[in-house]
Amino acid sequence: MMLVNMQDSPVFNYISSLSPIEQIKSIRNDRSFNSVNFTSPSSLFASPKIGYLRESRFSLSSNQSPDILKPELPLHGKENKISKGNSEAVQLFDDCTGKLDCVTPGSSAREVISKLLDETLELAIELPITVKYDGGTPVRNKVSRDVKEKSREPETDRASLSFVQCNEDNPGAADYFENKTNLRKICRIEQSEEVAGCDWVSLVSDAVLNSNLSVVENNSEDQDEKTVDTGAISFISTVLQLPQDNTKDLVNMVTGSRSCSCKQSEMTEPLTQPEEIENLKDTDRTPDILSSTLLDKLIVSDSREKMDNEEEKCGQSSCKHNILRRCLDFEMVGARKKKVACESNCTSSNLSQADCKDASIKKHFVPSKSKSSSSSMVAGAGLHLNALAAASKDGKLVKCKTTASGSKVISMRICESPCLSLTSCPNLLNKSEERDPVPCGTEVYVVENAMQPSVSVGSEEFNHSSPKRKRYKPEHNVESMACKRCNCKRSKCLKLYCECFAAGLYCIEPCSCLDCFNKPIHEDKVLETRRQIELRNPLAFAPKVIRSTDSTVELGDEANKTPASARHKKGCNCKRSSCLKKYCECFQGGVGCSISCRCEGCKNSFGRKDVPNFAVFSPLGAEEGEYDGEESETCAKSESDANIHDNTEGG
DNA sequence: GAGTTTGAAACT
DNA sequence: CAGTTTCAAACTC
Numbered sequence: 001m002m003l004v005n006m007q008d009s010p011v012f013n014y015i016s017s018l019s020p021i022e023q024i025k026s027i028r029n030d031r032s033f034n035s036v037n038f039t040s041p042s043s044l045f046a047s048p049k050i051g052y053l054r055e056s057r058f059s060l061s062s063n064q065s066p067d068i069l070k071p072e073l074p075l076h077g078k079e080n081k082i083s084k085g086n087s088e089a090v091q092l093f094d095d096c097t098g099k100l101d102c103v104t105p106g107s108s109a110r111e112v113i114s115k116l117l118d119e120t121l122e123l124a125i126e127l128p129i130t131v132k133y134d135g136g137t138p139v140r141n142k143v144s145r146d147v148k149e150k151s152r153e154p155e156t157d158r159a160s161l162s163f164v165q166c167n168e169d170n171p172g173a174a175d176y177f178e179n180k181t182n183l184r185k186i187c188r189i190e191q192s193e194e195v196a197g198c199d200w201v202s203l204v205s206d207a208v209l210n211s212n213l214s215v216v217e218n219n220s221e222d223q224d225e226k227t228v229d230t231g232a233i234s235f236i237s238t239v240l241q242l243p244q245d246n247t248k249d250l251v252n253m254v255t256g257s258r259s260c261s262c263k264q265s266e267m268t269e270p271l272t273q274p275e276e277i278e279n280l281k282d283t284d285r286t287p288d289i290l291s292s293t294l295l296d297k298l299i300v301s302d303s304r305e306k307m308d309n310e311e312e313k314c315g316q317s318s319c320k321h322n323i324l325r326r327c328l329d330f331e332m333v334g335a336r337k338k339k340v341a342c343e344s345n346c347t348s349s350n351l352s353q354a355d356c357k358d359a360s361i362k363k364h365f366v367p368s369k370s371k372s373s374s375s376s377m378v379a380g381a382g383l384h385l386n387a388l389a390a391a392s393k394d395g396k397l398v399k400c401k402t403t404a405s406g407s408k409v410i411s412m413r414i415c416e417s418p419c420l421s422l423t424s425c426p427n428l429l430n431k432s433e434e435r436d437p438v439p440c441g442t443e444v445y446v447v448e449n450a451m452q453p454s455v456s457v458g459s460e461e462f463n464h465s466s467p468k469r470k471r472y473k474p475e476h477n478v479e480s481m482a483c484k485r486c487n488c489k490r491s492k493c494l495k496l497y498c499e500c501f502a503a504g505l506y507c508i509e510p511c512s513c514l515d516c517f518n519k520p521i522h523e524d525k526v527l528e529t530r531r532q533i534e535l536r537n538p539l540a541f542a543p544k545v546i547r548s549t550d551s552t553v554e555l556g557d558e559a560n561k562t563p564a565s566a567r568h569k570k571g572c573n574c575k576r577s578s579c580l581k582k583y584c585e586c587f588q589g590g591v592g593c594s595i596s597c598r599c600e601g602c603k604n605s606f607g608r609k610d611v612p613n614f615a616v617f618s619p620l621g622a623e624e625g626e627y628d629g630e631e632s633e634t635c636a637k638s639e640s641d642a643n644i645h646d647n648t649e650g651g
Numbered sequence: 652g653a654g655t656t657t658g659a660a661a662c663t
Numbered sequence: 664c665a666g667t668t669t670c671a672a673a674c675t676c
Contacts, residue, residue, distance in 0.1 A: 585659080
């Protein structure tokens, strides 16, 4: 519901406005060849993903009692001692900000932020959400107070103190503040930015945490915030790319004992490179990040304000409650990360396995040079990738998937994990993919991609444990597919004919292609070609099949298994295959044909064109497809049942 | 594995 | 934009 209207929300608009990339424009292509896809289709996917995220999170929050999550709450001795826990993250941010203002004037991140500040600020200010933000003064005071409290703690203390001094005693700092006083008062945007400069990772975690918190608290009343929340996630995804080394200290300082951040860091560490920050500067995504961050910040501030109020009113008990909720949400977010991390750990084993099996594959993600491109992962997940996603529901498949795209493995696993919701992932994927900034480090890409794609894929494809996909399984032996590569003879693997190219992957050994140009050594050419193709067709690298989030259901619900109402983005044009063979993109993607299809004699078992919204396999039988599939339904049903069974077992 | 079919992509 | 050609995957034998 909220999801559906998300695009109409001011937040969404804001985000869109912030994005340097015009949706569905060729620009985004530049990003990463690999990440490609999600960008362009961003218009198509962004909202759904976000929505899904929100929804899932929302549902989760509402459905699950804090108690359940309680055990997993990241309690950290000292930090938790502070009853103000909820606001703590904010405070930490503030601290960080203060530090930046006074202590670290030269940090690269900060510079970046400063640069972008002007642009973003204006936009951010205009946001309706900003209105929510309090005067800021109280916050600051509180921050100071909290900071002081924290000052008892070793490292943080000094920083905090310095911050306090700067803030209250230091004229220079005051001036700095004054310059942007209005902005600050409005929404502490500056903080966001500065914070970002301080530590992207921590910021993200905190932002997410807080945003989540706010979401939880404001669940019923403020859905926009949720939307914003997605930004945080996306931001996180972006952040994941940031180098930890540079920020480690800050992270420690800022996040203190926050396991979440740590987890996140851990998760991201392997991915990060020192140069990435620099890249970040160069890339357009920074604004995006900022936007996200800002939004998050706003929320954070809001939530903090609320918390402060509550604190004053109710004292610690209420705070405790808040903390709990925050943790809950945090837990979720963090959990995702954690799990991701864990998954990556264990999964790292996964990756490792996959890697071991096909280590080279990782290196074959095509990096993007372009700064402007927005998301791209979608593109990365080309048709065959989609097919893979659709096909795979098994862990086995997952492994294979990893091989194929390097990223899918993770996603799959995540999806499988009942606890972990992919919800957040969609955005993550979306943004991160968009952001794939790194021009070279293919390995880095690989990692990122590995994570993001997985997410995206998972969100779109896997979340819906649709029988359809299962059904595909037999046909798409993921493993075989994963290992299967292109066989291009004339296209030089620089056209969409080439599956590798279309999927944003470099060709690798398994490929049987001739005169292949789709290799890292020809990166320039690859990117250029890709750009051209996207110019011609912005959606060229977008997933052939998209699933509307409408069908997505609450997380952790049976509904979760609702088959995605998927539709071919463009529509097939089958004449002879009756849309019953993989020639048909719809069929291959495991989705029914839609009105947009020009197929003749459509018999798509996933849904026939002449029977709009028909979802043969829909277990629920409703959603988008409520039409009775009749024969197809019958046969499909049996399979779907079997598939569901499998899923259940696998889950 | 070779040959055919198919429909998307690319081209005109 | 429509028609044609090219292409490589999917499929068949």
